[in-house]
Amino acid sequence: MTDLDLSFTLNGKPVRLHVRPDARLLDVLRYDCGCTGTKEGCGEGECGACTVLLDGLPVNSCLVPAFQVAGRSVETVEAVAPEVTGPLNRTGTAQCGACSPGIVVMTRWLREHPEVLQDATLRQFMSGNLCRCTGYDSVISGVASVLDPKETAGGEGTSA
Amino acid sequence: MGIGEDRPRVDGLDKLRGAAAYVDDLRVEGVLHGATVRTPAARGRITRIHFDPGIPWNEYVIVDHRDVPGKNHVASIETDQPALVETEFRHKYEPVLLLAHRSPAALRKGVQGVRLEYEPLPAVEDPLAGLTSDRIQHGPDNVFKRIDIRKGDVNAAFARAAHVIEGEYRTGAQEHAYIEPQGMLATSGPDGVTVRGSMQCPYYVLKSLCAALGRSEREVRVIQTATGGAFGGKEDYPSVIAIHAALLALKAGAPVKIIYDRQEDMAATTKRHPSWVRHRTAIDEAGRLIGVEIEVVMDAGAYVTLSPVVLSRGVLHALGPYACENVHIHGEARLTNSPPYGAFRGFGAPQTLFALERHMDAIARRLGLDPAEFRRRNLLRDGDRMATGQVYRDGVDLTRLMDDALEHAAYAQRREEFKRFNASHPYLRRGIAQATFMHGAGFTGSGETMLASEVWVEGHADGTVEVLTANTEMGQGAFTVLAQVAVDTLGVKNEQVKVAVPDTHRVPNSGPTVASRTTMVVGKLVERACLDLAAVVDGVAGRSFSEKIRAWHQAHPGERLVGRAKYKTPPEIHWDDATYQGDAYPCYAWATYVATVEVDLRTYGVQVTDFVASQEVGRVINPTLARGQIQGGVAQAIGWAILENVVLKDGAMANTQFANYIIPTSNDLPPIRVFFEEQPTPYGPGGAKGIGELPMDGPAPAVINAVCDALQTSIHEIPLTPERLMEHLDGADHD
Numbered sequence: 001m002t003d004l005d006l007s008f009t010l011n012g013k014p015v016r017l018h019v020r021p022d023a024r025l026l027d028v029l030r031y032d033c034g035c036t037g038t039k040e041g042c043g044e045g046e047c048g049a050c051t052v053l054l055d056g057l058p059v060n061s062c063l064v065p066a067f068q069v070a071g072r073s074v075e076t077v078e079a080v081a082p083e084v085t086g087p088l089n090r091t092g093t094a095q096c097g098a099c100s101p102g103i104v105v106m107t108r109w110l111r112e113h114p115e116v117l118q119d120a121t122l123r124q125f126m127s128g129n130l131c132r133c134t135g136y137d138s139v140i141s142g143v144a145s146v147l148d149p150k151e152t153a154g155g156e157g158t159s160a
Numbered sequence: 161m162g163i164g165e166d167r168p169r170v171d172g173l174d175k176l177r178g179a180a181a182y183v184d185d186l187r188v189e190g191v192l193h194g195a196t197v198r199t200p201a202a203r204g205r206i207t208r209i210h211f212d213p214g215i216p217w218n219e220y221v222i223v224d225h226r227d228v229p230g231k232n233h234v235a236s237i238e239t240d241q242p243a244l245v246e247t248e249f250r251h252k253y254e255p256v257l258l259l260a261h262r263s264p265a266a267l268r269k270g271v272q273g274v275r276l277e278y279e280p281l282p283a284v285e286d287p288l289a290g291l292t293s294d295r296i297q298h299g300p301d302n303v304f305k306r307i308d309i310r311k312g313d314v315n316a317a318f319a320r321a322a323h324v325i326e327g328e329y330r331t332g333a334q335e336h337a338y339i340e341p342q343g344m345l346a347t348s349g350p351d352g353v354t355v356r357g358s359m360q361c362p363y364y365v366l367k368s369l370c371a372a373l374g375r376s377e378r379e380v381r382v383i384q385t386a387t388g389g390a391f392g393g394k395e396d397y398p399s400v401i402a403i404h405a406a407l408l409a410l411k412a413g414a415p416v417k418i419i420y421d422r423q424e425d426m427a428a429t430t431k432r433h434p435s436w437v438r439h440r441t442a443i444d445e446a447g448r449l450i451g452v453e454i455e456v457v458m459d460a461g462a463y464v465t466l467s468p469v470v471l472s473r474g475v476l477h478a479l480g481p482y483a484c485e486n487v488h489i490h491g492e493a494r495l496t497n498s499p500p501y502g503a504f505r506g507f508g509a510p511q512t513l514f515a516l517e518r519h520m521d522a523i524a525r526r527l528g529l530d531p532a533e534f535r536r537r538n539l540l541r542d543g544d545r546m547a548t549g550q551v552y553r554d555g556v557d558l559t560r561l562m563d564d565a566l567e568h569a570a571y572a573q574r575r576e577e578f579k580r581f582n583a584s585h586p587y588l589r590r591g592i593a594q595a596t597f598m599h600g601a602g603f604t605g606s607g608e609t610m611l612a613s614e615v616w617v618e619g620h621a622d623g624t625v626e627v628l629t630a631n632t633e634m635g636q637g638a639f640t641v642l643a644q645v646a647v648d649t650l651g652v653k654n655e656q657v658k659v660a661v662p663d664t665h666r667v668p669n670s671g672p673t674v675a676s677r678t679t680m681v682v683g684k685l686v687e688r689a690c691l692d693l694a695a696v697v698d699g700v701a702g703r704s705f706s707e708k709i710r711a712w713h714q715a716h717p718g719e720r721l722v723g724r725a726k727y728k729t730p731p732e733i734h735w736d737d738a739t740y741q742g743d744a745y746p747c748y749a750w751a752t753y754v755a756t757v758e759v760d761l762r763t764y765g766v767q768v769t770d771f772v773a774s775q776e777v778g779r780v781i782n783p784t785l786a787r788g789q790i791q792g793g794v795a796q797a798i799g800w801a802i803l804e805n806v807v808l809k810d811g812a813m814a815n816t817q818f819a820n821y822i823i824p825t826s827n828d829l830p831p832i833r834v835f836f837e838e839q840p841t842p843y844g845p846g847g848a849k850g851i852g853e854l855p856m857d858g859p860a861p862a863v864i865n866a867v868c869d870a871l872q873t874s875i876h877e878i879p880l881t882p883e884r885l886m887e888h889l890d891g892a893d894h895d
């Protein structure tokens with residue numbers, strides 16, 4: 001197979017590389033761009049560990065052929081602000097951390113699109129991100145505290 | 161501060177930012193990708209290996225059993241499991257050949273290009289089925305391990321019983337479904353072989369690597385990478401992948417990475433042991449247990465691996481938190497031609513406690529007693545003797561613990577309310593029920609004595625302190641908790657304490673990260689090693705501990721300042737492995753969990769609508785982390801009870817995808833309400849007990865008891881999928 005030329009914007013910066021026509025976006029991000037924060041949990045769109053924003057919308061990067069992002073914008077966990085990760089850390093959202101990048105990206109998206117919260121509950125919104133460690137309470141309270149910083153449910157973190 | 165402080169986990173932010181390095185995140189120059197060619201059937205003899213002539217095999221590194229320089233086995237309790245199949249194989253997906261290639265795409269082609277021809281042999285599918293001689297593969301009868309626990313006179317008890325009640329219970333296999341699949345990276349060089357990867361027990365991996373490679377512990381180095389969940393699934397299987405990666409790296413003379421994808425991980429790695437448990441119970445007029453017979457059979461799979469100790473913990477928890485003077489418990493772990501079943505959070509106890517706690521509710525219903533009242537009459541009280549003769553002296557009032565949990569769940573009110581609701585609703589049924597149980601912390605019996613774990617705490621010249629243990633962070637919070645113990649013991653600041661990455665060339669063998677032992681047993685060793693370190697710098701001048709360390713180093717240039725501690729069996733703990741008598745565990749965590757469910761008779765779906773998890777765990781070291789452990793365990797156990805169905809074909813898992821093996825999502829679970837009662841134990845740091853496995857034990861019986869309460873029936877098998885519930889209700893004896 002001959003490689004394709006691919007240009008897109010990754011976390012705000014232009015990238016240009018050669019990829020196989022059957023390459024998955026997930027692999028291009030991890031192995032060609034060095035953005036290993038994005039994880040593979042299943043490779044078939046079930047677990048959400050590979051969630052990234054494509055033109056601002058959350059997608060499972062394991063299901064996206066890399067050539068489809070040509071000329072578009074991809075944002076990964078590496079581009080997420082501390083206003084998201086800090087509160088998630090205080091409620092214990094990450095245990096083993098394998099699901100965490102997907103949850104962080106999803107949380108960022110919810111924070112930027114509060115209008116969608118009228119349509120479903122947080123438990124419904126987060127149900128595409130499998131987590132085997134937490135039982136989800138700390139995930140849900142973490143996301144809630146990012147969306148509404150006044151409501152810090154769960155553990156109050158201090159570190160002195 | 162330190163112990164009791166609600167400190168965010170030390171590895172939390174790195175994980176959330178995507179900066180933590182898991183094995184597949186490591187970038188290594190010139191790395192080859194490795195893959196495994198596996199057996200296609202449950203049992204047979206390989207007659208020929210066919211390589212597709214269309215593939216340029218000279219580009220590949222190919223390893224078979226002849227390339228194993230040491231012993232061709234995976235050293236564990238026994239050595240019956242080969243690292244690579246020679247001729248005969250005992251389960252589907254057993255490793256035969258290893259391939260490596262620079263390109264993952266070419267590697268996939270290579271695996272598809274190998275065909276194994278074989279002659280099938282008769283296989284054992286069901287551990288309860290009768291044996292024919294051509295199916296015997298271990299000892300005289302395929303039994304890997306038998307255990308008997310006896311106390312009092314069971315026959316006499318049955319002779320005078322007012323009621324004798326029997327029940328048979330079954331539990332299915334369960335897949336760990338950690339979100340990071342297994343993987344290892346091996347490099348070889350003049351200093352020897354180094355293996356990095358996702359694991360729970362670096363020294364287990366080291367031991368099996370040394371045996372297979374025929375090398376000493378100095379020539380082999382094992383380093384844990386960030387580990388994306390384990391739950392027991394990365395206790396023994398990582399040894400297999402480590403050996404494979406090392407064999408390829410040695411032959412290739414290049415680094416080799418083997419990363420399983422989800423399907424391979426689910427197909428080939430271990431699962432929770434399926435179980436069958438039979439109870440026969442003698443009860444007197446007053447509703448007291450006077451005689452108990454329990455028979456336990458665990459499906460062990462094709463090789464011994466950890467099954468003897470899983471069975472051991474299973475039978476030791478089979479009578480739960482109840483007092484009974486006449487007991488006979490018999491357990492067997494039997495061979496089947498399935499991939500070996502392995503460690504999974506709870507380690508045999510969830511299976512026997514499911515049977516017990518379901519049976520307790522079934523008895524209560526037969527006697528016309530409230531299940532809580534029946535338990536109240538039988539819970540252990542101070543001075544009672546447990547099945548092995550261990551005297552109950554934890555000083556926890558189990559009746560109060562149970563009653564508090566019922567109160568948190570509004571048990572009495574809900575029972576009344578649900579009676580009315582169920583009588584009037586056309587298709588919804590609500591139920592509420594509990595399970596009361598315990599989990600022994602630390603290794604079983606003389607396990608800790610034999611391990612003789614060691615911990616070091618080093619004071620560095622810059623004034624910082626480093627905790628050196630082999631215990632791994634796999635999501636449970638070990639690094640944070642062990643740091644908190646050191647902070648507390650030494651009275652230093654959080655930033656001054658670091659926990660070392662487990663690396664067998666740097667850390668002592670503090671034992672495996674299993675058995676709810678890290679916080680309690682290893683934490684206690686950290687506490688003692690800190691005191692040892694403090695004693696060395698005791699007379700040194702300095703206003704703070706850090707200053708003292710710096711001053712000590714100035715006075716002793718080039719020397720290491722290390723506090724040490726080694727496990728010593730507490731003198732009051734006695735265990736006899738031959739008779740299975742004595743103190744099976746130094747102490748236990750105790751709990752009552754209450755589940756509220758709603759069953760939809762149109763879809764046969766079960767929804768858990770409320771869950772109360774109330775437990776006594778000694779001192780809580782970090783409230784958020786402890787709560788997270790409980791909630792995560794409860795979620796896994798609810799999955800085991802009603803969702804997670806391992807479908808076996810040729811003895812191996814057939815539904816190897818998250819699309820058809822369903823684990824709970826956030827939308828499948830209610831908030832899990834956690835309550836701690838803290839009664840410090842002398843065996844853990846600051847009084848802490850182990851809690852990692854406890855939450856796996858209670859939810860399945862609590863949820864199924866609640867379904868039985870809702871439907872006024874008795875269900876004996878999990879997972880209770882909608883299909884199984886439909887069959888049960890269609891053909892059922894509603895009692």
Ligand code: FES
Pocket residue numbers: 039040041042043044045046047048049050051060061062063
């Ligand atoms: S790896 Fe993409 S959804 Fe699981």
Ligand code: FES
Pocket residue numbers: 093094095096097098099100130131132133134339388389635
């Ligand atoms: S933190 Fe481990 S899978 Fe979510």
